[in-house]
Amino acid sequence: DCSERSFLAPMNAHSHVKKVIGVVSGKGGVGKSSITSLLAVLKQRQGYQVAVLDGDITGPSIAKTFGVEGTQIYSNGKEIIPAVSTQGTKIMSTNLLLENAEDPVVWRGPILAGMIKQFWSDVQWGEVDYMFVDMPPGTGDVPLTIFQSLPLDGIVIVTSPQELVSMIVSKAVNMAKQMNIPILGIVENMSYVECPDCGHKIYVFGHSHLKDVADKYDLNILGQLPLDSELTKLSDMGAIEEYQSEWLEEFDKQVKDL
Ligand code: ADP
Secondary structure, eight states: OTTOOOOOOOOOTTOEEEEEEEEEOSSTTSSHHHHHHHHHHHHHHTTOOEEEEEOOTTSOOHHHHTTOTTOOOOBOSSOBOOEEOTTOOEEEOGGGTSSSTTSOOOOOHHHHHHHHHHHHHHBOOOEEEEEEEEOOSSSSHHHHHHHHHSOOSEEEEEEOTTGGGSSHHHHHHHHHHHTTOOEEEEEEOSOOEEOTTTOOEEOTTSSOOHHHHHHHHTOOEEEEOOOOHHHHHHHHHTOGGGOOOHHHHHHHHHHTTO
């Protein structure tokens, strides 16, 4: 029965995570990792102790975005010490375990799922108010296992304008409902571009279907976010914690209650 959830044994004795939020998407490339990172940055700025578990094992980008790629990860044989960003966010990602960050991850499903479970149970997270889990994209075997084994308090669905016109969102919604995991809201990423001269919003993909989809599945809209080259630039530089913008302030208000 795929709706059954059996949580992993409590994490190691030195860790206590108050809230675990999964960030999901239908496909790769819609900005799931970027939104995971921004949610973490916003909560950290609010004064919380934050952690990011990079569960997007085959396309891990969290370590790079936070500038901790290449950090030496220590283990005492039982527990793994996570990397810590400039602003104090704790991070664990497969990229930190690869000798060369550009090496492809070629493991099969069960190993991938096992890896994420281990990130949960063997990393010494310590005291954490918010843990954001960058979930593997899609609704296949690996995300299913993670859904079933991590005690997620809720999920945030990240979509692109094109995904909103397909059946992809309904799959993610149905999966969460089957597992009885609350859907905290939906984010449309790369929705528009703002003209740097006059501020006019250009909806490159045409009229947004965000509201229709949110109404259909009774979802809370958490944000409609632009394509912003400054965000890409800072992410590539490993400096996402420095990112500021008007739209991020708006987003911050929307996600305050998460
Ligand atoms: P996913 O996790 O869904 O595969 P990513 O978050 O890795 O997607 O985003 C894919 C690429 O698009 C990255 O280079 C990222 O920096 C960029 N990107 C994502 N969202 C935005 C945005 N709103 N504005 C500009 N670039 C973005």
